Amino acid sequence: MKKNLRWKSLLILAVIVASTWAFYPPEEKIKLGLDLRGGIHLIMKVNTVDALLAVTDETAEAITERLDDDSINFSNVERQAPGELTLTGLDINKDSEFRRIMDTAFPTWDLRREDAGNYALEMRRADVGLLEDDTVTQAIETIRRRIDALGVAEPVIAPHGATGNQILVQLPGFDDVARAKNLIKETAKLELKIVRSVGLSEEQLLGGRPLPPGADIVPGVTDELGNQAYYLLDRVPIITGRDLKNASPGIDPETSSPDISFTLKPEAASKFQAETRENLGRQLAIVLDEEVLTAPTINGVIYDRGQITGSFTTQSAYDLALQLRSGALPASLEYQEERTVGPSLGADSIRSGVGASLAGLAAVVLFILLYYKLSGINAVVALALNLLILLGALAYFSATLTLPGIAGVILTIGMGVDANVLIFERIKEEMRAGKTPRTAISAGFGKAFWTIFDANVTSLVAAAILFQFGTGPVQGFAVTLSIGLISNMFTAIFVSRFIFDLILGGRRQVEALSI
Numbered sequence: 001m002k003k004n005l006r007w008k009s010l011l012i013l014a015v016i017v018a019s020t021w022a023f024y025p026p027e028e029k030i031k032l033g034l035d036l037r038g039g040i041h042l043i044m045k046v047n048t049v050d051a052l053l054a055v056t057d058e059t060a061e062a063i064t065e066r067l068d069d070d071s072i073n074f075s076n077v078e079r080q081a082p083g084e085l086t087l088t089g090l091d092i093n094k095d096s097e098f099r100r101i102m103d104t105a106f107p108t109w110d111l112r113r114e115d116a117g118n119y120a121l122e123m124r125r126a127d128v129g130l131l132e133d134d135t136v137t138q139a140i141e142t143i144r145r146r147i148d149a150l151g152v153a154e155p156v157i158a159p160h161g162a163t164g165n166q167i168l169v170q171l172p173g174f175d176d177v178a179r180a181k182n183l184i185k186e187t188a189k190l191e192l193k194i195v196r197s198v199g200l201s202e203e204q205l206l207g208g209r210p211l212p213p214g215a216d217i218v219p220g221v222t223d224e225l226g227n228q229a230y231y232l233l234d235r236v237p238i239i240t241g242r243d244l245k246n247a248s249p250g251i252d253p254e255t256s257s258p259d260i261s262f263t264l265k266p267e268a269a270s271k272f273q274a275e276t277r278e279n280l281g282r283q284l285a286i287v288l289d290e291e292v293l294t295a296p297t298i299n300g301v302i303y304d305r306g307q308i309t310g311s312f313t314t315q316s317a318y319d320l321a322l323q324l325r326s327g328a329l330p331a332s333l334e335y336q337e338e339r340t341v342g343p344s345l346g347a348d349s350i351r352s353g354v355g356a357s358l359a360g361l362a363a364v365v366l367f368i369l370l371y372y373k374l375s376g377i378n379a380v381v382a383l384a385l386n387l388l389i390l391l392g393a394l395a396y397f398s399a400t401l402t403l404p405g406i407a408g409v410i411l412t413i414g415m416g417v418d419a420n421v422l423i424f425e426r427i428k429e430e431m432r433a434g435k436t437p438r439t440a441i442s443a444g445f446g447k448a449f450w451t452i453f454d455a456n457v458t459s460l461v462a463a464a465i466l467f468q469f470g471t472g473p474v475q476g477f478a479v480t481l482s483i484g485l486i487s488n489m490f491t492a493i494f495v496s497r498f499i500f501d502l503i504l505g506g507r508r509q510v511e512a513l514s515i
Contacts, residue, residue: 019392033402243268412484
Protein backbone atom coordinates (compact mmCIF):
# COMPACT_ATOMS: atom_id res chain seq x y z
CA MET A 1 0.00 0.00 0.00
CA LYS A 2 2.78 2.41 0.94
CA LYS A 3 4.63 1.63 -2.30
CA ASN A 4 1.45 2.33 -4.26
CA LEU A 5 1.02 5.69 -2.53
CA ARG A 6 4.67 6.55 -3.11
CA TRP A 7 4.54 6.38 -6.90
CA LYS A 8 1.19 8.19 -6.95
CA SER A 9 2.59 11.00 -4.82
CA LEU A 10 5.63 11.30 -7.11
CA LEU A 11 3.38 11.47 -10.18
CA ILE A 12 1.17 14.17 -8.65
CA LEU A 13 4.23 16.15 -7.53
CA ALA A 14 5.70 15.93 -11.04
CA VAL A 15 2.43 17.24 -12.53
CA ILE A 16 2.38 20.14 -10.05
CA VAL A 17 6.01 21.08 -10.80
CA ALA A 18 5.58 20.76 -14.58
CA SER A 19 2.37 22.81 -14.61
CA THR A 20 3.87 25.55 -12.43
CA TRP A 21 7.01 25.70 -14.58
CA ALA A 22 4.93 25.85 -17.78
CA PHE A 23 2.81 28.88 -16.86
CA TYR A 24 4.98 30.88 -14.45
CA PRO A 25 5.29 33.84 -14.74
CA PRO A 26 1.76 33.98 -16.21
CA GLU A 27 2.14 37.47 -17.73
CA GLU A 28 4.91 36.08 -19.97
CA LYS A 29 3.70 32.53 -20.57
CA ILE A 30 -0.06 32.91 -21.08
CA LYS A 31 -1.01 34.23 -24.53
CA LEU A 32 -3.95 36.61 -24.45
CA GLY A 33 -6.44 36.86 -27.28
CA LEU A 34 -7.55 39.99 -29.04
CA ASP A 35 -10.48 40.59 -26.68
CA LEU A 36 -8.17 40.55 -23.64
CA ARG A 37 -5.02 42.15 -25.01
CA GLY A 38 -6.56 44.69 -27.38
CA GLY A 39 -5.83 45.05 -31.08
CA ILE A 40 -7.47 44.91 -34.51
CA HIS A 41 -9.98 42.42 -35.93
CA LEU A 42 -10.58 42.46 -39.70
CA ILE A 43 -12.58 40.28 -42.09
CA MET A 44 -11.82 40.74 -45.79
CA LYS A 45 -13.20 39.41 -49.03
CA VAL A 46 -10.76 38.39 -51.75
CA ASN A 47 -11.97 39.54 -55.17
CA THR A 48 -10.87 36.39 -56.98
CA VAL A 49 -12.16 37.73 -60.30
CA ASP A 50 -9.05 39.96 -60.40
CA ALA A 51 -6.81 36.89 -60.52
CA LEU A 52 -9.00 35.36 -63.23
CA LEU A 53 -8.70 38.54 -65.29
CA ALA A 54 -4.91 38.49 -64.93
CA VAL A 55 -4.68 34.84 -65.99
CA THR A 56 -6.96 35.55 -68.96
CA ASP A 57 -4.72 38.40 -70.16
CA GLU A 58 -1.56 36.34 -69.61
CA THR A 59 -3.06 33.46 -71.59
CA ALA A 60 -3.99 35.81 -74.45
CA GLU A 61 -0.41 37.05 -74.61
CA ALA A 62 0.99 33.52 -74.37
CA ILE A 63 -1.24 32.28 -77.24
CA THR A 64 -0.21 35.27 -79.34
CA GLU A 65 3.50 34.58 -78.79
CA ARG A 66 3.09 30.86 -79.48
CA LEU A 67 1.23 31.39 -82.76
CA ASP A 68 3.79 33.98 -83.87
CA ASP A 69 6.63 31.60 -83.06
CA ASP A 70 4.95 28.83 -85.10
CA SER A 71 4.23 31.23 -88.01
CA ILE A 72 0.47 30.75 -87.79
CA ASN A 73 -1.39 33.77 -89.17
CA PHE A 74 -4.32 35.25 -87.23
CA SER A 75 -5.88 38.65 -86.62
CA ASN A 76 -6.20 39.03 -82.86
CA VAL A 77 -6.66 37.37 -79.47
CA GLU A 78 -8.89 39.43 -77.17
CA ARG A 79 -10.38 39.02 -73.70
CA GLN A 80 -14.18 39.08 -73.71
CA ALA A 81 -14.79 38.41 -70.00
CA PRO A 82 -12.92 36.86 -67.06
CA GLY A 83 -11.95 33.38 -68.24
CA GLU A 84 -13.17 33.98 -71.81
CA LEU A 85 -11.15 34.79 -74.98
CA THR A 86 -11.84 35.11 -78.67
CA LEU A 87 -9.40 34.39 -81.48
CA THR A 88 -10.21 35.85 -84.89
CA GLY A 89 -8.79 35.59 -88.37
CA LEU A 90 -6.98 32.28 -87.97
CA ASP A 91 -5.53 30.81 -91.16
CA ILE A 92 -8.01 27.99 -91.91
CA ASN A 93 -5.17 25.86 -93.29
CA LYS A 94 -3.58 25.89 -89.83
CA ASP A 95 -6.75 24.86 -88.00
CA SER A 96 -5.58 21.39 -86.93
CA GLU A 97 -2.17 22.72 -85.87
CA PHE A 98 -3.84 25.39 -83.74
CA ARG A 99 -6.03 22.78 -82.03
CA ARG A 100 -2.95 20.68 -81.28
CA ILE A 101 -1.21 23.68 -79.68
CA MET A 102 -4.24 24.42 -77.52
CA ASP A 103 -4.53 20.79 -76.38
CA THR A 104 -0.87 20.48 -75.43
CA ALA A 105 0.13 23.99 -74.25
CA PHE A 106 -3.20 25.27 -72.86
CA PRO A 107 -5.06 22.21 -71.51
CA THR A 108 -7.14 24.20 -69.02
CA TRP A 109 -8.99 26.00 -71.83
CA ASP A 110 -11.94 24.63 -73.81
CA LEU A 111 -12.04 25.48 -77.51
CA ARG A 112 -15.23 26.19 -79.47
CA ARG A 113 -15.28 27.05 -83.18
CA GLU A 114 -17.63 29.93 -84.00
CA ASP A 115 -17.09 29.97 -87.79
CA ALA A 116 -14.19 29.72 -90.22
CA GLY A 117 -11.05 31.13 -88.57
CA ASN A 118 -12.84 32.34 -85.43
CA TYR A 119 -12.79 30.60 -82.03
CA ALA A 120 -14.17 31.13 -78.53
CA LEU A 121 -11.94 29.98 -75.66
CA GLU A 122 -13.22 29.40 -72.13
CA MET A 123 -11.34 28.34 -69.02
CA ARG A 124 -12.71 25.11 -67.54
CA ARG A 125 -14.94 25.52 -64.50
CA ALA A 126 -12.88 23.10 -62.37
CA ASP A 127 -9.70 25.03 -63.14
CA VAL A 128 -11.44 28.32 -62.32
CA GLY A 129 -12.31 26.86 -58.91
CA LEU A 130 -8.71 25.78 -58.33
CA LEU A 131 -7.49 29.25 -59.34
CA GLU A 132 -9.88 30.90 -56.86
CA ASP A 133 -8.71 28.60 -54.03
CA ASP A 134 -5.05 29.27 -54.89
CA THR A 135 -5.76 33.02 -54.97
CA VAL A 136 -7.14 33.00 -51.42
CA THR A 137 -4.23 30.84 -50.19
CA GLN A 138 -1.68 33.13 -51.85
CA ALA A 139 -3.40 36.20 -50.41
CA ILE A 140 -3.18 34.70 -46.90
CA GLU A 141 0.53 33.98 -47.32
CA THR A 142 1.21 37.47 -48.71
CA ILE A 143 -0.65 39.12 -45.82
CA ARG A 144 1.23 36.90 -43.37
CA ARG A 145 4.60 38.00 -44.80
CA ARG A 146 3.59 41.65 -44.56
CA ILE A 147 2.36 41.33 -40.97
CA ASP A 148 5.47 39.38 -39.94
CA ALA A 149 7.69 42.08 -41.41
CA LEU A 150 5.68 44.67 -39.47
CA GLY A 151 6.65 42.93 -36.23
CA VAL A 152 3.17 42.08 -34.88
CA ALA A 153 3.47 39.26 -32.35
CA GLU A 154 1.29 36.16 -32.77
CA PRO A 155 -1.18 37.43 -35.39
CA VAL A 156 -4.13 35.32 -36.56
CA ILE A 157 -4.41 35.11 -40.37
CA ALA A 158 -6.74 32.38 -41.59
CA PRO A 159 -9.60 31.52 -43.98
CA HIS A 160 -13.00 32.58 -42.70
CA GLY A 161 -16.62 31.78 -43.42
CA ALA A 162 -18.29 29.29 -45.72
CA THR A 163 -17.94 31.18 -49.02
CA GLY A 164 -14.27 30.28 -49.40
CA ASN A 165 -13.13 33.80 -50.34
CA GLN A 166 -12.90 35.51 -46.92
CA ILE A 167 -9.86 36.03 -44.69
CA LEU A 168 -9.78 36.72 -40.95
CA VAL A 169 -6.93 38.91 -39.65
CA GLN A 170 -6.42 39.59 -35.94
CA LEU A 171 -3.49 41.73 -34.77
CA PRO A 172 -3.19 41.58 -30.95
CA GLY A 173 -1.49 44.59 -29.37
CA PHE A 174 -1.46 46.64 -32.62
CA ASP A 175 -3.51 49.84 -32.55
CA ASP A 176 -2.60 51.76 -35.74
CA VAL A 177 -5.76 50.80 -37.64
CA ALA A 178 -5.23 53.02 -40.68
CA ARG A 179 -1.68 51.80 -41.27
CA ALA A 180 -2.64 48.15 -40.79
CA LYS A 181 -5.52 48.44 -43.27
CA ASN A 182 -3.41 50.20 -45.89
CA LEU A 183 -0.53 47.77 -45.48
CA ILE A 184 -2.80 44.73 -45.81
CA LYS A 185 -5.22 45.92 -48.48
CA GLU A 186 -2.87 47.58 -50.96
CA THR A 187 -2.37 45.10 -53.77
CA ALA A 188 1.16 46.43 -54.44
CA LYS A 189 0.93 45.18 -58.03
CA LEU A 190 3.99 46.67 -59.68
CA GLU A 191 4.33 46.72 -63.47
CA LEU A 192 6.78 48.47 -65.78
CA LYS A 193 5.21 49.16 -69.20
CA ILE A 194 6.20 50.99 -72.35
CA VAL A 195 4.27 54.23 -72.95
CA ARG A 196 2.66 54.62 -76.37
CA SER A 197 1.27 58.12 -75.82
CA VAL A 198 0.21 60.59 -73.11
CA GLY A 199 -2.86 62.84 -72.93
CA LEU A 200 -4.95 64.91 -70.56
CA SER A 201 -7.99 62.67 -71.04
CA GLU A 202 -8.97 59.32 -72.51
CA GLU A 203 -10.76 61.08 -75.37
CA GLN A 204 -7.63 63.01 -76.26
CA LEU A 205 -5.59 59.80 -76.27
CA LEU A 206 -7.95 57.89 -78.57
CA GLY A 207 -9.14 60.77 -80.76
CA GLY A 208 -12.42 59.00 -81.45
CA ARG A 209 -10.70 55.77 -82.46
CA PRO A 210 -11.20 52.42 -80.67
CA LEU A 211 -8.66 51.23 -78.15
CA PRO A 212 -5.71 49.70 -80.05
CA PRO A 213 -5.20 45.92 -79.64
CA GLY A 214 -2.84 44.99 -76.81
CA ALA A 215 -3.09 48.39 -75.12
CA ASP A 216 -4.66 49.86 -71.99
CA ILE A 217 -5.34 53.36 -70.72
CA VAL A 218 -4.05 53.94 -67.18
CA PRO A 219 -4.50 57.19 -65.20
CA GLY A 220 -1.53 58.92 -63.64
CA VAL A 221 -1.16 60.26 -60.10
CA THR A 222 -2.99 63.53 -59.48
CA ASP A 223 -0.49 66.28 -58.70
CA GLU A 224 -0.73 69.02 -56.05
CA LEU A 225 -2.62 71.30 -58.49
CA GLY A 226 -5.22 68.64 -59.24
CA ASN A 227 -3.92 67.83 -62.71
CA GLN A 228 -3.95 64.26 -63.95
CA ALA A 229 -2.48 62.70 -67.08
CA TYR A 230 -3.62 59.56 -68.88
CA TYR A 231 -1.25 57.05 -70.43
CA LEU A 232 -1.76 54.65 -73.33
CA LEU A 233 0.41 51.68 -72.35
CA ASP A 234 1.31 48.26 -73.66
CA ARG A 235 -1.02 45.81 -71.92
CA VAL A 236 1.77 43.32 -71.26
CA PRO A 237 4.42 44.66 -68.83
CA ILE A 238 8.16 44.28 -69.35
CA ILE A 239 8.58 43.21 -65.72
CA THR A 240 6.28 42.87 -62.72
CA GLY A 241 6.64 42.74 -58.95
CA ARG A 242 7.21 38.97 -59.24
CA ASP A 243 10.52 39.75 -60.95
CA LEU A 244 11.90 41.72 -57.99
CA LYS A 245 14.73 40.24 -55.98
CA ASN A 246 14.67 42.97 -53.35
CA ALA A 247 13.18 46.39 -52.59
CA SER A 248 14.25 48.89 -49.96
CA PRO A 249 13.39 52.48 -49.02
CA GLY A 250 15.97 55.18 -49.64
CA ILE A 251 16.50 58.85 -50.50
CA ASP A 252 16.59 60.23 -54.05
CA PRO A 253 19.90 62.14 -54.25
CA GLU A 254 18.48 64.62 -56.79
CA THR A 255 15.34 65.63 -54.88
CA SER A 256 16.27 64.52 -51.34
CA SER A 257 12.83 62.90 -51.07
CA PRO A 258 12.06 59.29 -50.10
CA ASP A 259 12.10 56.69 -52.88
CA ILE A 260 12.31 52.90 -53.31
CA SER A 261 15.27 51.15 -54.85
CA PHE A 262 14.79 47.70 -56.36
CA THR A 263 16.89 44.93 -57.87
CA LEU A 264 15.73 42.29 -60.33
CA LYS A 265 16.17 38.55 -60.56
CA PRO A 266 18.72 37.43 -63.19
CA GLU A 267 16.20 36.30 -65.84
CA ALA A 268 14.13 39.46 -65.45
CA ALA A 269 17.29 41.60 -65.55
CA SER A 270 18.27 40.11 -68.93
CA LYS A 271 14.80 40.75 -70.32
CA PHE A 272 14.76 44.29 -68.90
CA GLN A 273 18.13 44.98 -70.47
CA ALA A 274 16.92 43.84 -73.91
CA GLU A 275 13.68 45.81 -73.70
CA THR A 276 15.31 49.06 -72.58
CA ARG A 277 17.88 48.71 -75.39
CA GLU A 278 15.08 48.38 -77.97
CA ASN A 279 13.08 51.29 -76.53
CA LEU A 280 15.72 53.97 -76.02
CA GLY A 281 14.17 57.44 -76.04
CA ARG A 282 10.69 56.17 -75.13
CA GLN A 283 8.94 56.59 -71.79
CA LEU A 284 8.74 53.72 -69.30
CA ALA A 285 5.70 53.88 -67.01
CA ILE A 286 6.05 52.63 -63.43
CA VAL A 287 2.54 51.39 -62.67
CA LEU A 288 1.47 50.57 -59.11
CA ASP A 289 -2.04 49.22 -58.55
CA GLU A 290 -3.33 50.46 -61.93
CA GLU A 291 -1.96 53.98 -61.45
CA VAL A 292 1.10 55.48 -63.12
CA LEU A 293 3.45 56.82 -60.45
CA THR A 294 5.98 58.21 -62.89
CA ALA A 295 7.03 57.73 -66.52
CA PRO A 296 10.71 58.58 -67.01
CA THR A 297 12.40 58.50 -70.41
CA ILE A 298 14.74 55.57 -71.12
CA ASN A 299 18.06 57.36 -71.71
CA GLY A 300 20.26 54.29 -71.48
CA VAL A 301 20.24 50.52 -71.18
CA ILE A 302 19.14 49.39 -67.71
CA TYR A 303 20.13 45.98 -66.36
CA ASP A 304 19.15 44.77 -62.88
CA ARG A 305 18.31 47.78 -60.73
CA GLY A 306 16.15 50.87 -60.69
CA GLN A 307 14.26 53.40 -58.59
CA ILE A 308 10.60 54.16 -57.94
CA THR A 309 9.98 57.82 -57.21
CA GLY A 310 6.81 59.63 -56.27
CA SER A 311 5.17 61.63 -53.49
CA PHE A 312 6.33 59.32 -50.71
CA THR A 313 6.73 59.98 -47.02
CA THR A 314 9.37 58.06 -45.08
CA GLN A 315 6.74 55.68 -43.68
CA SER A 316 4.88 55.19 -46.97
CA ALA A 317 8.19 54.42 -48.74
CA TYR A 318 9.03 51.89 -46.02
CA ASP A 319 5.57 50.28 -46.25
CA LEU A 320 5.63 50.10 -50.05
CA ALA A 321 9.09 48.52 -50.03
CA LEU A 322 7.80 46.01 -47.48
CA GLN A 323 4.79 45.23 -49.70
CA LEU A 324 6.97 44.77 -52.77
CA ARG A 325 9.35 42.45 -50.89
CA SER A 326 6.48 40.34 -49.56
CA GLY A 327 4.91 40.13 -53.02
CA ALA A 328 1.83 41.57 -54.62
CA LEU A 329 -1.57 40.36 -53.59
CA PRO A 330 -3.01 38.12 -56.33
CA ALA A 331 -6.33 40.00 -56.10
CA SER A 332 -7.77 43.08 -54.47
CA LEU A 333 -9.33 42.93 -51.00
CA GLU A 334 -12.61 44.33 -49.75
CA TYR A 335 -13.10 45.02 -46.03
CA GLN A 336 -16.35 43.54 -44.71
CA GLU A 337 -15.90 43.82 -40.94
CA GLU A 338 -13.62 45.84 -38.68
CA ARG A 339 -13.35 45.88 -34.89
CA THR A 340 -10.83 47.59 -32.68
CA VAL A 341 -10.38 46.57 -29.05
CA GLY A 342 -8.46 49.06 -26.92
CA PRO A 343 -5.91 47.88 -24.31
CA SER A 344 -7.99 49.39 -21.50
CA LEU A 345 -11.08 47.48 -22.63
CA GLY A 346 -9.01 44.31 -22.73
CA ALA A 347 -7.74 44.97 -19.19
CA ASP A 348 -11.33 45.49 -18.03
CA SER A 349 -12.27 42.15 -19.61
CA ILE A 350 -9.43 40.44 -17.76
CA ARG A 351 -10.47 41.96 -14.43
CA SER A 352 -14.10 41.03 -14.99
CA GLY A 353 -13.24 37.50 -16.09
CA VAL A 354 -10.83 36.84 -13.25
CA GLY A 355 -13.28 38.36 -10.78
CA ALA A 356 -16.07 36.11 -12.05
CA SER A 357 -13.79 33.06 -11.85
CA LEU A 358 -12.73 33.85 -8.28
CA ALA A 359 -16.32 34.55 -7.21
CA GLY A 360 -17.46 31.25 -8.71
CA LEU A 361 -14.56 29.40 -7.13
CA ALA A 362 -15.24 30.94 -3.71
CA ALA A 363 -18.93 30.03 -3.88
CA VAL A 364 -18.12 26.46 -4.91
CA VAL A 365 -15.47 26.04 -2.17
CA LEU A 366 -17.86 27.38 0.46
CA PHE A 367 -20.60 24.98 -0.63
CA ILE A 368 -18.25 21.98 -0.74
CA LEU A 369 -16.84 22.65 2.74
CA LEU A 370 -20.23 23.25 4.33
CA TYR A 371 -21.99 20.31 2.73
CA TYR A 372 -19.26 17.66 2.67
CA LYS A 373 -17.33 18.79 5.76
CA LEU A 374 -13.73 17.51 5.94
CA SER A 375 -14.09 15.48 2.74
CA GLY A 376 -14.80 18.79 1.03
CA ILE A 377 -11.13 19.73 1.57
CA ASN A 378 -10.28 16.79 -0.65
CA ALA A 379 -12.46 18.23 -3.43
CA VAL A 380 -11.02 21.74 -2.97
CA VAL A 381 -7.43 20.44 -3.34
CA ALA A 382 -8.41 18.48 -6.47
CA LEU A 383 -10.14 21.56 -7.89
CA ALA A 384 -7.10 23.80 -7.25
CA LEU A 385 -4.84 21.26 -8.95
CA ASN A 386 -7.29 21.10 -11.86
CA LEU A 387 -6.94 24.86 -12.43
CA LEU A 388 -3.14 24.65 -12.11
CA ILE A 389 -2.99 21.92 -14.78
CA LEU A 390 -5.31 23.95 -17.02
CA LEU A 391 -3.07 27.04 -16.87
CA GLY A 392 0.06 24.95 -17.40
CA ALA A 393 -1.41 23.22 -20.44
CA LEU A 394 -2.55 26.53 -21.96
CA ALA A 395 0.97 27.90 -21.63
CA TYR A 396 2.73 24.71 -22.79
CA PHE A 397 0.66 24.33 -25.97
CA SER A 398 0.76 28.10 -26.67
CA ALA A 399 -3.04 28.21 -26.65
CA THR A 400 -4.58 31.66 -26.70
CA LEU A 401 -6.73 32.64 -23.72
CA THR A 402 -9.79 34.64 -24.77
CA LEU A 403 -12.80 36.00 -22.88
CA PRO A 404 -14.84 32.91 -23.89
CA GLY A 405 -11.80 30.91 -22.76
CA ILE A 406 -12.23 32.38 -19.27
CA ALA A 407 -15.84 31.22 -19.48
CA GLY A 408 -14.39 27.78 -20.23
CA VAL A 409 -12.31 28.04 -17.03
CA ILE A 410 -15.44 28.84 -15.00
CA LEU A 411 -17.25 25.92 -16.62
CA THR A 412 -14.28 23.69 -15.76
CA ILE A 413 -14.72 24.65 -12.10
CA GLY A 414 -18.33 23.56 -12.31
CA MET A 415 -17.48 20.29 -14.08
CA GLY A 416 -14.80 19.53 -11.46
CA VAL A 417 -17.25 20.03 -8.64
CA ASP A 418 -19.85 17.93 -10.45
CA ALA A 419 -17.45 14.98 -10.61
CA ASN A 420 -16.67 15.22 -6.89
CA VAL A 421 -20.36 15.50 -6.02
CA LEU A 422 -21.07 12.29 -7.94
CA ILE A 423 -18.28 10.46 -6.12
CA PHE A 424 -19.18 11.76 -2.64
CA GLU A 425 -22.88 10.95 -3.05
CA ARG A 426 -21.97 7.42 -4.15
CA ILE A 427 -19.79 7.04 -1.05
CA LYS A 428 -22.63 8.24 1.17
CA GLU A 429 -25.02 5.76 -0.45
CA GLU A 430 -22.61 2.90 0.18
CA MET A 431 -22.17 3.94 3.83
CA ARG A 432 -25.93 4.14 4.31
CA ALA A 433 -26.07 0.58 3.00
CA GLY A 434 -23.90 -0.46 5.94
CA LYS A 435 -20.46 -0.65 4.34
CA THR A 436 -17.31 0.50 6.12
CA PRO A 437 -15.74 3.83 5.08
CA ARG A 438 -12.86 2.10 3.23
CA THR A 439 -15.22 -0.17 1.31
CA ALA A 440 -17.63 2.71 0.66
CA ILE A 441 -14.81 4.88 -0.78
CA SER A 442 -13.63 2.08 -3.06
CA ALA A 443 -17.17 1.33 -4.25
CA GLY A 444 -18.04 5.01 -4.63
CA PHE A 445 -15.09 5.74 -6.91
CA GLY A 446 -15.65 2.52 -8.88
CA LYS A 447 -19.35 3.09 -9.52
CA ALA A 448 -19.02 6.80 -10.27
CA PHE A 449 -16.14 6.34 -12.71
CA TRP A 450 -18.14 5.46 -15.81
CA THR A 451 -20.74 8.16 -15.15
CA ILE A 452 -17.96 10.79 -14.93
CA PHE A 453 -16.17 9.29 -17.92
CA ASP A 454 -19.29 9.37 -20.12
CA ALA A 455 -20.12 12.94 -19.13
CA ASN A 456 -16.60 14.18 -19.89
CA VAL A 457 -16.28 12.30 -23.19
CA THR A 458 -19.64 13.69 -24.35
CA SER A 459 -18.50 17.21 -23.49
CA LEU A 460 -15.17 16.59 -25.28
CA VAL A 461 -17.03 15.61 -28.45
CA ALA A 462 -19.04 18.83 -28.26
CA ALA A 463 -15.83 20.83 -27.68
CA ALA A 464 -14.19 19.14 -30.69
CA ILE A 465 -17.11 20.13 -32.91
CA LEU A 466 -16.92 23.71 -31.64
CA PHE A 467 -13.20 23.81 -32.38
CA GLN A 468 -13.61 22.31 -35.87
CA PHE A 469 -16.40 24.56 -37.08
CA GLY A 470 -15.97 27.62 -34.86
CA THR A 471 -13.56 30.52 -35.31
CA GLY A 472 -11.59 32.80 -33.00
CA PRO A 473 -13.24 33.11 -29.56
CA VAL A 474 -15.37 29.97 -30.06
CA GLN A 475 -12.22 27.93 -30.66
CA GLY A 476 -10.65 29.53 -27.57
CA PHE A 477 -13.59 28.37 -25.49
CA ALA A 478 -13.36 24.86 -26.99
CA VAL A 479 -9.61 24.57 -26.26
CA THR A 480 -9.96 25.72 -22.64
CA LEU A 481 -12.93 23.44 -22.04
CA SER A 482 -11.15 20.41 -23.56
CA ILE A 483 -8.05 20.85 -21.41
CA GLY A 484 -10.23 21.39 -18.33
CA LEU A 485 -12.24 18.22 -18.98
CA ILE A 486 -9.12 16.07 -19.38
CA SER A 487 -7.46 17.49 -16.25
CA ASN A 488 -10.77 17.07 -14.40
CA MET A 489 -10.71 13.32 -15.05
CA PHE A 490 -7.21 13.14 -13.59
CA THR A 491 -7.91 15.21 -10.47
CA ALA A 492 -11.40 13.89 -9.67
CA ILE A 493 -10.58 10.20 -10.10
CA PHE A 494 -6.85 9.90 -9.43
CA VAL A 495 -5.92 12.78 -7.10
CA SER A 496 -9.08 12.70 -5.00
CA ARG A 497 -8.75 8.95 -4.45
CA PHE A 498 -5.08 9.41 -3.55
CA ILE A 499 -5.95 11.94 -0.84
CA PHE A 500 -8.49 9.55 0.70
CA ASP A 501 -5.95 6.71 0.65
CA LEU A 502 -3.22 8.94 2.09
CA ILE A 503 -5.34 10.12 5.02
CA LEU A 504 -6.92 6.78 5.83
CA GLY A 505 -3.98 4.56 4.92
CA GLY A 506 -2.23 4.96 8.29
CA ARG A 507 -5.28 3.91 10.30
CA ARG A 508 -6.07 0.31 11.07
CA GLN A 509 -9.74 0.96 11.58
CA VAL A 510 -11.92 3.79 10.34
CA GLU A 511 -15.20 3.95 12.15
CA ALA A 512 -16.58 7.16 10.58
CA LEU A 513 -15.94 9.47 7.65
CA SER A 514 -16.56 13.23 7.72
CA ILE A 515 -18.70 13.49 4.59
